[in-house]
Amino acid sequence: MDNLIKAELLKGLLGNPVHIPAWYPYDEEGSRLNDICMEQCRWYYFHRFEMKILNDILTELIEYLKDSRMLVDLGSGNATKTMLILDRLLKTHESLTYVPVDISTEFLNKTAANLKTIYGNKLEIQPIGEEYMVALRKIKYVFYSVYLLFGNNFNWFTKIIVWFGSLQSLSYGKQLDYLLEIRNTMQVDDKLLITLDVTDTTCKQTIELAYLDPEGYSENFHLNSIHRLNREMNANIDISKFKIRNELVVNSRSNNCSYVNVWIEAIENCDVHIGQLDLTREFQKGERLYLHEENGISCKYTIEQLEYLLNKASLGMEKYWRNEHVAVILVNRK
Structure with missing residues (x-):
């Protein structure tokens, strides 16, 4: 399981767009934070x-x-x-x-x-x-x-x-x-x-607030991906150098769906090192690290x-x- 996790993380962090798999925040702590968000966040x-x-x-x-x-x-x-x-x-x-x-x-x-x-x-x-x-x-x-x-x-x-x-x-x-x-x-x-x-996707603000609420419940859950990398993969990601954002992408075609993108965006140039993956990556100001695979989450x-x-x-x-x-x-x- 550990090797599979490392392989999926490397695939995402070396991919385009750069991302962390959507399932990664769901360790014990992430599952707890998710339950808190569902039960206590009035925006969700x-x-x-x-x-x-x-x-x-x-x-x-x-x-x-x-x-x-x-x-x-x-x-x-x-x-x-x-x-x-x-x-x-x-x-x-x-x-x-x-x-x-x-x-x-x-x-x-x-x-x-x-x-x-x-x-x-x-x-x-x-x-x-x-x-x-x-x-x-x-x-x-x-x-x-x-x-x-x-x-x-x-x-x-x-x-x-x-x-x-x-x-x-x-x-x-x-x-x-x-x-x-x-x-x-x-x-x-x-x-x-x-x-x-x-x-209804015309309720754009309602949807976006549900997945990044002003009280920080969603942010705590989403950022567990980053904290887990730091905890388990010997990463040195300084979250203060990033800003979390999200956006609803509307799709009206029958052969697709609408979805929410969630990412952290570098607010200054910074280097990230992940020891367990033997990976160092430079993030330029404005560059995004998505917290899910391409084409979003929360469809x-x-x-x-x-x-x-x-x-x-x-x-x-x-x-x-x-x-x-x-x-x-x-x-x-x-």
Whole structure:
């Protein structure tokens, strides 16, 4: 894992544009800061409206999910949203298998321990501390092994894959790659449940403030990428020589989406050395270091753009619900 992280960091820091992968801030500290931002930042609308719509539609939603015995949770975090579904399913099922996936193993283990305390033996927890693509391939292998073991009884393992709010943090090309991998993991009766940002992009200020708020919640999270480089990679990045900025990029084409760029910009010439990567790089005044891959993070969609994306991955939109900011999409395999 360490070599993979170093390779991805080098690829980004030597790339054009220069960037740090969007997943890099999510160590234990970054996951904690992200949760604080979601729960306490009054400018960050997505989490509040996501919780509201999930609570509003929960009774109807469970009707679509009630036959599932396994729940895979991509980017599980503290599992607050997923527990809404677990609570309802465990009213009618004696037990469930729960597979939380998170890149931060330390944070994942804390979540798993907390859920074990809450649900006891009613929840069989199988955590996977990996990047999403690696985790999905592991999950596919596990399901294939179960199929070989149970044969025609494999339908007992009908599953839900939930991905709350994290798909939109990937670049558009990666979103399609992951959706294709998810499809390959799904059986005929499985469901994918995702939440996505459908805020009207004419509300530019509302969106930009959500991802760089005046109170500093978002900034603390985003800058964990830099602090983590300093902590773990023996870097000497002086954040006082940079200014953090963001911008909404609007895209109305059906085969793409709108997104937010977040970067730090040098306010003077400075040299950066990263010891563990054996890398020294000079930043000129005004030069940017993006805190994600090309084509942004925190994507914003129209329903038409979502339908196009899912169709490209041979997935179907079975049902959707939406409010002012959030769409909950129930997805099946075509």
